Amino acid sequence: MTDLDLARELNRPAPTKIVLLVLDGLGGLPREPGGPTELEAAHTPNLDGLTSHASLGQLIPIRPGITPGSGPAHLALFGYDPVQHRIGRGVLEATGVGLEVHRGDVAARGNFVTLDRAGRIQDRRAGRISTGEAAPLVDQMAAVEIPGARFEVRHVREYRFAVVLRGPGHSANLEDTDPQASEQPPAPVRARTPDAEPAARLFQQWIEASSRLLADHPRANGLTLRGFSTDPDFPRFPDIYGLRAACAAVYPMYRGVASLVGMQILPVSGERPEDEFRTVVQAWPDFDFFFIHIKKTDSRGEDGDFEGKAAEIEAVDAALPSLLAAGPDVLALTGDHSTPSRMRTHSWHPVPLLLWAPATARGLGPTKFGETSCARGDLGTLPSTALMPLLMAHAQRFDKFGA
Amino acid sequence: MTDLDLARELNRPAPTKIVLLVLDGLGGLPREPGGPTELEAAHTPNLDGLTSHASLGQLIPIRPGITPGSGPAHLALFGYDPVQHRIGRGVLEATGVGLEVHRGDVAARGNFVTLDRAGRIQDRRAGRISTGEAAPLVDQMAAVEIPGARFEVRHVREYRFAVVLRGPGHSANLEDTDPQASEQPPAPVRARTPDAEPAARLFQQWIEASSRLLADHPRANGLTLRGFSTDPDFPRFPDIYGLRAACAAVYPMYRGVASLVGMQILPVSGERPEDEFRTVVQAWPDFDFFFIHIKKTDSRGEDGDFEGKAAEIEAVDAALPSLLAAGPDVLALTGDHSTPSRMRTHSWHPVPLLLWAPATARGLGPTKFGETSCARGDLGTLPSTALMPLLMAHAQRFDKFGA
Numbered sequence: 001m002t003d004l005d006l007a008r009e010l011n012r013p014a015p016t017k018i019v020l021l022v023l024d025g026l027g028g029l030p031r032e033p034g035g036p037t038e039l040e041a042a043h044t045p046n047l048d049g050l051t052s053h054a055s056l057g058q059l060i061p062i063r064p065g066i067t068p069g070s071g072p073a074h075l076a077l078f079g080y081d082p083v084q085h086r087i088g089r090g091v092l093e094a095t096g097v098g099l100e101v102h103r104g105d106v107a108a109r110g111n112f113v114t115l116d117r118a119g120r121i122q123d124r125r126a127g128r129i130s131t132g133e134a135a136p137l138v139d140q141m142a143a144v145e146i147p148g149a150r151f152e153v154r155h156v157r158e159y160r161f162a163v164v165l166r167g168p169g170h171s172a173n174l175e176d177t178d179p180q181a182s183e184q185p186p187a188p189v190r191a192r193t194p195d196a197e198p199a200a201r202l203f204q205q206w207i208e209a210s211s212r213l214l215a216d217h218p219r220a221n222g223l224t225l226r227g228f229s230t231d232p233d234f235p236r237f238p239d240i241y242g243l244r245a246a247c248a249a250v251y252p253m254y255r256g257v258a259s260l261v262g263m264q265i266l267p268v269s270g271e272r273p274e275d276e277f278r279t280v281v282q283a284w285p286d287f288d289f290f291f292i293h294i295k296k297t298d299s300r301g302e303d304g305d306f307e308g309k310a311a312e313i314e315a316v317d318a319a320l321p322s323l324l325a326a327g328p329d330v331l332a333l334t335g336d337h338s339t340p341s342r343m344r345t346h347s348w349h350p351v352p353l354l355l356w357a358p359a360t361a362r363g364l365g366p367t368k369f370g371e372t373s374c375a376r377g378d379l380g381t382l383p384s385t386a387l388m389p390l391l392m393a394h395a396q397r398f399d400k401f402g403a
Numbered sequence: 404m405t406d407l408d409l410a411r412e413l414n415r416p417a418p419t420k421i422v423l424l425v426l427d428g429l430g431g432l433p434r435e436p437g438g439p440t441e442l443e444a445a446h447t448p449n450l451d452g453l454t455s456h457a458s459l460g461q462l463i464p465i466r467p468g469i470t471p472g473s474g475p476a477h478l479a480l481f482g483y484d485p486v487q488h489r490i491g492r493g494v495l496e497a498t499g500v501g502l503e504v505h506r507g508d509v510a511a512r513g514n515f516v517t518l519d520r521a522g523r524i525q526d527r528r529a530g531r532i533s534t535g536e537a538a539p540l541v542d543q544m545a546a547v548e549i550p551g552a553r554f555e556v557r558h559v560r561e562y563r564f565a566v567v568l569r570g571p572g573h574s575a576n577l578e579d580t581d582p583q584a585s586e587q588p589p590a591p592v593r594a595r596t597p598d599a600e601p602a603a604r605l606f607q608q609w610i611e612a613s614s615r616l617l618a619d620h621p622r623a624n625g626l627t628l629r630g631f632s633t634d635p636d637f638p639r640f641p642d643i644y645g646l647r648a649a650c651a652a653v654y655p656m657y658r659g660v661a662s663l664v665g666m667q668i669l670p671v672s673g674e675r676p677e678d679e680f681r682t683v684v685q686a687w688p689d690f691d692f693f694f695i696h697i698k699k700t701d702s703r704g705e706d707g708d709f710e711g712k713a714a715e716i717e718a719v720d721a722a723l724p725s726l727l728a729a730g731p732d733v734l735a736l737t738g739d740h741s742t743p744s745r746m747r748t749h750s751w752h753p754v755p756l757l758l759w760a761p762a763t764a765r766g767l768g769p770t771k772f773g774e775t776s777c778a779r780g781d782l783g784t785l786p787s788t789a790l791m792p793l794l795m796a797h798a799q800r801f802d803k804f805g806a
Contacts, residue, residue, distance in 0.1 A: 001486055003466060010469070052436035360746060362774075365437025378774065380753065380784025382467055389468025393751045400749060401465050402472035402485065403492040403630065 025298030026335025057379025073336035079388035088229015096256030104167025176226035236262035301339030428701030429738025460782025476739035482791035491632020499659025507570025579629035639665035704742030
């Protein structure tokens with residue numbers, strides 16, 4: 001019996017509201033030995049104040065030492081073992097921009113690339129072409145017609161787009177066309193198994209037709225596809241936990257993963273934390289669970305911008321009262337993974353967790369929320385998949401196990 | 404290979420003695436942020452003194468966020484994954500009062516109830532009828548005879564009794580007769596599968612005959628049965644660990660779970676910690692492992708009595724020298740789960756663990772034993788199933804794994 005089965009067995013209704021506030025890449029590292037991390041350097045009076053009715057701990061996203069991508073890291077926070085529950089990159093990208101993907105469809109993530117005259121890739125991201133310049137190219141590709149097939153394509157951001165071949169009956173067992181090396185042409189679409197031959201042929205025709213439309217663009221004159229995949233058919237979050245669940249996220253990929261587990265996606269206008277919080281507050285009566293995703297902590301970490309990441313954390317802290325005013329019963333603030341600005345990339349380091357639950361959390365004396373206090377926290381070190389059961393428990397939404 | 408298989412493979416004889424002292428519901432919560440828990444408020448000079456030859460940590464009974472019943476919580480302490488090893492309530496109750504349950508028998512837990520004239524349940528616990536008043540009713544029911552069947556019934560405590568239908572060959576796939584709602588009559592015994600039809604019919608006849616005997620009682624004029632179950636046939640604790648194992652417990656249910664894993668039950672006269680300790684000391688030469696269960700910490704927690712729970716912990720502390728005088732090599736003091744008096748119920752919070760082993764434990768400077776020191780303890784946060792292997796290791800009773 002998996003932990004998801006156990007949650008399905010034990011969940012019960014309660015009039016409580018849960019908020020899961022994810023600061024992407026929250027975990028960090030100090031710049032000098034013994035110094036503060038980004039989170040510890042940030043001035044966070046509201047978060048620190050919450051610790052008097054909270055528990056602290058740290059989460060391991062996938063397994064110790066494993067650096068997660070965004071999809072698996074979020075699945076783990078939702079309680080799904082990410083090693084058992086794999087999401088293809090194509091599905092994640094497509095779903096994130098609102099392209100539904102069903103069994104028998106095949107989704108892929110696309111990159112615009114710059115090709116030289118011999119057709120070899122010179123830039124795998126087409127010079128990081130702007131959204132404004134790339135979106136019209138995707139509009140042109142949307143008009144491509146391949147006999148006997150139906151394709152849908154949608155722009156994501158900058159050089160990235162998603163494309164879906166509609167089924168029924170297609171297999172996604174296809175090789176990426178990105179050669180993962182410079183000075184190589186894009187590879188043709190190859191089937192890994194015979195049942196994927198029709199999809200391989202149709203995608204190849206679609207690439208060739210689309211490439212003809214792009215041929216004269218100075219930078220985006222080619223494309224690659226990868227992460228061919230279909231609906232992973234996960235058990236649905238609302239069924240597992242008995243929660244009406246909503247997602248507020250600015251970036252498409254996070255809406256995608258929330259949507260794949262069956263959360264309802266709330267439209268957010270604006271990109272600041274307070275915009276997302278306002279969205280949640282407006283939807284408050286209609287849901288029991290809110291997943292809120294803050295992207296910029298991760299972006300500043302990837303930029304290597306220690307002060308900038310701390311500032312993004314401070315912006316969340318400053319906006320927090322507007323969210324608390326709605327009256328959640330349980331609030332978890334954590335990250336999907338660490339993105340230490342010192343490393344400029346995702347990492348495997350444990351992620352600090354603040355679990356605020358006035359009725360049932362330990363409640364600490366004055367404490368600065370950060371990696372150090374969390375590593376010594378009363379919750380200990382837990383896998384990210386343990387978070388949802390803890391939230392359910394504090395929300396009085398689990399029955400006792402056994403007599 | 405499960406952890407039990409590993410223990411079976413690695414155990415070896417040694418002339419060492421292990422004591423597992425379980426204070427039921429030991430874990431607690433502070434009354435105010437940063438304040439002491441029940442355990443931290445208790446004056447425990449003997450326990451605090453043990454920390455100089457001990458390690459500290461905290462145990463998660465089932466999984467994070469899962470509130471355990473007593474059966475599964477104890478199974479976990481004995482090393483059995485409680486999600487894999489389920490015990491029916493009927494078996495637990497029957498075994499606890501010394502009614503053996505074998506494969507093909509069916510055990511149920513019974514409640515006396517108060518029925519109105521229309522046969523609807525007015526009180527699911529018969530006004531919490533006293534043991535003195537209820538025991539003679541059970542004696543009357545013991546005389547009930549159903550043709551072609553053999554029933555045994557025994558009083559547990561107050562409004563509760565256990566009944567066993569002897570096999571061979573019966574199925575326990577039966578629905579509870581407790582309707583779990585007020586103003587309803589008890590449900591008839593229904594089979595969930597055809598092979599349980601004979602047991603359903605016999606139990607129904609037994610209920611009808613017993614109910615006729617009760618009809619004139621002012622409060623206990625009816626009964627319900629639930630938790631129909633048979634011997635779960637667990638691997639035996641003495642075989643897994645190579646330990647001659649004994650249990651000293653005042654309350655029947657804990658004797659029941661110890662008996663189900665094959666421990667020998669020691670008769671305890673008296674209900675105080677020193678009575679249980681005396682029992683253990685007297686049996687000292689005959690066993691390698693003693694499980695001692697203290698109930699009242701949980702009871703005071705369920706009463707919401709912070710000071711009372713602390714006082715029960717102090718009573719154990721005061722009696723401890725009489726147990727230590729027997730000369731254990733390893734002593735674990737922990738709980739099966741938390742019962743914070745603030746919550747008045749079992750909870751999922753991690754449980755503090757003191758593992759005293761002069762020869763091999765870390766050994767700490769002066770330390771107050773409590774949730775805070777245990778959350779930061781040298782053992783970290785572990786599942787309860789990790790305790791038995793640790794005790795075996797400190798008792799020099801495990802071989803090295805691999806060359």
